[in-house]
Amino acid sequence: MRKLALTDEILLNIEKPARYIGGEVNSVQKDKNKVDIRFAMCFPDTYEIGMSHLGIQILYDMFNRRDDVWCERVYSPWTDMDKVMREKQIPLFALESQEPVRSFDFLGITIQFEMCYTNILQILDLSGIPLHAKDRTDEDPFVIGGGPCAYNPEPLAEFFDLFYIGEGETVYDELFDSYKEWKRSGEPRVRFLERAAQIEGIYVPAFYDAEYKEDGTLLSFTPNNPHAPKKVRKQAVMNVTDAPYPMKPVAPFIKATQDRVVLEIQRGCIRGCRFCQAGMIYRPTRERNVERLKEYARTMLINTGHEEISLSSLSSSDYSDLKELVNFLIDEFKDKGINISLPSLRIDAFSLDVMSKVQDIRKSSLTFAPEAGSQRMRNVINKGLTEEDIINGAGQAFEGGWSKVKLYFMLGLPTETEEDMREIARLSDRVARRYYEIPKEQRNGKCQITASSSFFVPKPFTPFQWASMYPSEEYMRRAHIVRDEFQAQLNRKSLKYNWHDERGTVLEGVMARGDRNVGKVIEEAYRLGCLFDSWTETFRYDLWMKAFENTGVDIAFYNLRERERDELFPWDFIDIGVSRSFLLKEWDRAMAAEVTPNCRMQCSGCGAASFGGGVCYEGKN
Template sequence: MRKLALSDEILLNIEKPARYIGGEINSVMKDKEKVDIRFAMCFPDVYEIGMSHLGIQILYDMFNRREDTWCERVYSPWLDLDKVLRDRNIPLFALESQDPVRDFDFLGITIQFEMCYTNILQILDLSQIPLHAADRTEEDPIVIGGGPCTYNPEPLAEFFDIFYIGEGETVYDELLDTYKEWKTSGGSRRDFLRQAARIEGLYVPQFYDASYHTDGTIKSFTPNEPAAPEKVRKQVVMEVSDAPYPMNPVVPFIKVTQDRVVLEIQRGCIRGCRFCQAGMLYRPTRERNVERLKEYARTMLKNTGHEEISLSSLSSSDYSELNELVTFLIDEFKDKGINISLPSLRIDAFSLDVMSKVQDVRKSSLTFAPEAGSQRMRNVINKGLTEEDILTGAGQAFEGGWTKVKLYFMLGLPTETEEDMKEIARLSDRVARRYYEIPKEQRHGKCQITASSSFFVPKPFTPFQWASMYTAEEYDRRAHIVNDEFREQLNRKSLKYNWHDAQVTVLEGVMARGDRRIAPVIEEAYRLGCLFDSWTETFRNDLWMEAFENTGVDISFYNQRVREKDEIFPWDFIDIGVSRSFLYREWERALNETVTPNCREKCSGCGAAGFGGGVCYEGKN
């Protein structure tokens, strides 16, 4: 029987102790004396968030298929346990074995969101691993980061030994095999990092130097080690149907954010929205075989006991076999009490017909993402959605029995005017008006239109990576313009408007496009007490501002200034397949309010078509 790292006395005095005890259904137990590599897989947020992440489930399953490797899980302890671990000097531990993370060979951290950066330092600190890679010895785990934020790893460069750039199913086996050989050779930690740097897709930050112009922009970014390549090429799984997939995902003891079986139906997106980082990073679009997905659905529901299955994709409506897959899921599982969740659908006649079959319309709401209120702004961002599309879809939804609609918008987009802002409220009102055009006897009470706006953050490897941002005060001013306009609408009693925290947006912007000079700010914010920065109840903007002041870093340099066409960006050493010339061309088309057709309509020559030996829709058709 396993001995828990925490005593009963501690477990009884913290919130949700089931977060920390392990032993869940389908969790993997191995004899640590019979494996060569121990890998702690970390999600730097609470258990409920981390357990909902498909990427970790995939890697957990993939690593544990190796007889020589035992992969375990670790999550950020909530504030109550954080204090206990510090007060009692208990090192952070993995769930399966309850062994200290510092005893592992690897600590792998998935980096999904910029506002988790202080939690990464919490994980290292509580694990009693030196925060800085340069201070670690052969006795410390190799700290490796992956996930979308590694497409600009520079703000975290000091804290990681390696970053894995791309999809995890490609070169991890090569890395683990290399580690085993190094481990028996008796070489130094630096020797192993040299060998790792030679593996395509792996970035070792300490093997690169940055220099800066007097205006603060980057002058050069070059390798200082022969093993390190000038360009790090992202890893792509071209045949996603053949990639490992977890047939026995771990089933949590407590309710988590997404308590369901997840079917990833495709990777990538054909749409080309200019603000969307994922749409650029995960090109080219690759679909999973529909027969394989049917098999996965049967097996995973049987192996987990979950009562819901969700289709995962950036744009599910664009999956070419969606009709067949959804029809199968309905026929196979609807009478067995299995709910079917279909996120990321475009609201059209087919989608509404499908949703009417799988949802209880009296209880559910539909979600549209117009992103912008005016057609001009939707053209700027290349949303590929007209007002007629939105109102027609809403009308069909209302006629089908839905009465609740959620509308998602962004504020602070490039070239945005006050008229564009006000159109958010006016479009929401026109959606409500479309409901009241239905004959009264066909309505189901009043409608509720809830509009939400986040504030735009320019991300690396998007056409908007050249765009400037605003101050928190300016974002709030824009939100209040929209809010005031909502109060002027005819159907204001059916409308509700809310917006995100502008202060978090400003910090997210600095982290998203920051360079290595941001690392001291993150470390200082952590030392001052910043933790769980994406959680409203724990976010401390005053401490973050103190950290910037203490380190002398200017927020406006990273957020408000104009970036020139040829400026060297901190992430330019990464090759994602999409060319910089394409991104800049799309930036110019945005400023000219010109729409670019989606990949299925016409190839725009972004460069991703032949990346990794694949082809795009133009190549297929």
């Protein structure tokens, strides 16, 4: 297969041509004639977004360690390049070889966010791969999906040959070995899918039938092939310290969204926030050895030339050796021009001391995520944060020299009242008031409190998976209540409030908890021209509404009803280790505004502690 010619005429007439040329530092070149498997690893968004994703860097490195596999990368072409490729009939190509994706053995797509679903169809369409798995032949690659959205793969079921449920470091080697055996056998395409379905963690949608009741809910979801299991078990790496990690991550030519070395310090989270899908599906909590992380930091900075290093975790403050690691990074790199980024920290004395050493206080802002304005609502969502914690943390920050604070909230949470909404503005005002309690001579300029609210979307495998949502206009009404309350605050000149687009929330809700019937809406939206739906400048809500109308799919069915306790969900065939009975118990505790202690304080018996023979927090790998 010859390489595709990206002419100067094309490259000079598109935005950011470096997105498409490859050849970056640490990218991998191999002889295609000396490998057995060619794998195109896709992130269905722009190059800059995809290059910031740690998961792809891990799998890219892991796959290419095998002599028999060549893993290359592919991203969604931006709208200008998409147009050129269609006009000139240029098939989508991988960056390393510049060869068409359709000539590969596998196309792997990481699915991070529901609003990228039409981009997945763009990838298939531009590659010349039939959109529907049932229409593919031996000339087509096997299309495999993974990532957090694969925990409810049903809206995308007809577009994928298979899904990998869980963390990629576990059974991909077994899948590749099985593929090589199948390829030598000369058996038809379906035989490989049958082999794959017998590997733990692999889901083949074609091997399952969904039956529905008259009211539209699921009646049954059963295997139609003897090789397919009734339950697909999530894959989790129990020893994360010894798991593959990219010492030479690919360094982009152009600035990526997160242009830095990333240290993943742990997986999972002990906190148990009831809205948080990641906190449930990535259980149990597993920490990396601190000495190994120090070694990674040194090596990766040398191998990439990056000038910033960041810690990656759902809750960095809960990492047992955080103090030792952070002090090492400061001592080792601060005087070498290396910036240190410390996201996901709770604002306490230690964190503030550290941040004062690594940030320009006059320019930087601190971020708090109370999620809800009232204590009652924070108890409902099990945030584990009191108003005293928030005000004291802000006070320590102000006394330490900060004057800018960002506060993140959610609107539309279960049981939310108007009083809860108004408390968002009042809490923001009390934070500002704390600043003005500091003597004038100790203040660092004008106080700036920026509050933002997103709209809550119930996600699978959370205690809130039973919750209902609201129509678009109701989200706007709630945002306006909060906005008006901000205007009534004493310190309103120090306060700023903004909110996310409510229309995207509606679509995200349908796709997050959708079944196979949602697939036809996604396909119709793509046919109508929807693409890059998470980007404001390209989002076409009117076309999405037209797609729902054309397909006869009812948004209200997916968003506006509270699920019955015993309803069969489209994702119930997946075993994530956390039991449904635990999620139901947490749903009941939420309705009673009762707090559940975090995993380090008390085991609540979610089921993850013994998953894969691991523990939640008692030991380190």
